[in-house]
Amino acid sequence: MNDVLDVALRLLAVFVVFLTFPLIVGQTEHKVMAHMQGRLGPMYAGGFHGWAQLIADGVKFAQKEDVVPADADRRVFQLAPAVALLPYLLVLLVIPIGPGEGAVGQVLDAGVFFVLAVMGVGVLGSLMAGWASANKYSLLGGLRTAAQLLAYELPMLLAAASVAMAAGTVSLPGILHAFHWWWLPWQIVGAVVFFVAGLAELQRPPFDMPVADSEIIFGAYTEYTGLRFALFLLAEYAGIVVLCGLTTVLFLGGWHGPWGADGLGWLWTLLKTAVLAFVVIWLRVTYPRLREDQLQKLSWTLLVPLSLAQIALTGIVKVVIS
């Protein structure tokens, strides 16, 4: 009975994180973008700095009519948001936030492979949406999504493989147990490649060519309204949480910090994740959108060679110190 309770509690905790953290990132994005652009952003809802604006947005989405275009492939169209969102929930399950047994939803032996594999599945949701909408802009968005995923999956995998090589394990807590502070300069190239490739996989600016509003309206999500559209948005913010959490765990040492790794380890993880999420928002406000050919060029001519170089460096150092 205790085991069942334990599993239920863990699932509940992960689910709560899944529901709240993306919203917090979303609200932070409202405010940070506003202040960086010299305006206030939503200020009235809820009183204090418009904190309830997100709830108001949620109510608005829930009230809207759920429209399915007449020519669309109904079932695929309706299934797509779930396919886009659920993988991130599964990934959150295995990200450790502290050193203890209780600080991770489920310890997986092949954790790195699990998170990368499942994150790749999420993109199927965008492809399904793009094709099933019976809209040429959606189709173009889906095509760009696929091309982007094919280009950026490789450097992301290679960068993660470098850390796995360094730690000698592919389990996420195992990698953190093996972590030393000097891994930071050692793996810094891999960290940048991983983060940039992850941004591209999430289609966040400056890699938001698949949803470029000035060209193809909103890409694969053009035809969506109401709750299903909100689910796609939620998937994007859940993706930010997952990407920042993963970068923290793989490259920035997770629960390790100058002090308090035993009791306050989870705080370090959350802090690093939050800083990375801030950087994601910051990049959105700072950089213009990359063109499609620039996107492809960045991946194939810069990120892939860099990640290969990082793997070579990891291998050399690993052989020297062992």
Place this chain on the structure above:
Amino acid sequence: MNLAAAPHGFLSPTGVEIAFLLVGLVTFGAALVTVTTRQLVHAALWLVVALGGLAVEYLLLTAEFIAWVQVLVYVGAVVVLLLFGLMLTKAPIGRSPDADSGNRWVALTVAAAAAGALVWVVVDAFRTTWIDLDGPPAGTTRVTGESLFRNWVLPFEALSVLLLAALVGAIVLSRKAKADTAGAPGAKEGAR
């Protein structure tokens, strides 16, 4: 894995065995729909179900590493490539009347022969080997890696060279096609 473990009855299946069978049925059904449906993109999506079902089967056999690699490579990359290709050809919504082949009986024969050969080889090779599903997982990353790089290094390296050759071949072919279109008068630019 241990050789010829405790006597094992087929009439008293455990929960894992029942799950294995059910997932197997789903996988088989999805595979059948994949090759029989007239809707191209639906075929690709049913392929996702079939490949995902296979990954679950690996998981049930405690081969965790292989299961996630299956998802990563087949669902995450191969199917995305397939869908990309289908979108490039503007696969229509609804049935494609020409999505059929006169070779279907030949294809069925080949598929049945291949399945028969594989089942026969696997059954013959692992007839007396049982996986202890309750013990420590037998297919962890460590076990898989050790057997791959200790016992199976030569096939692994041979496959790597084969893939490298395919990669080089693909580059050569695509460059040649590009040179041809560039040479033709009035050829449109932008073929990638």
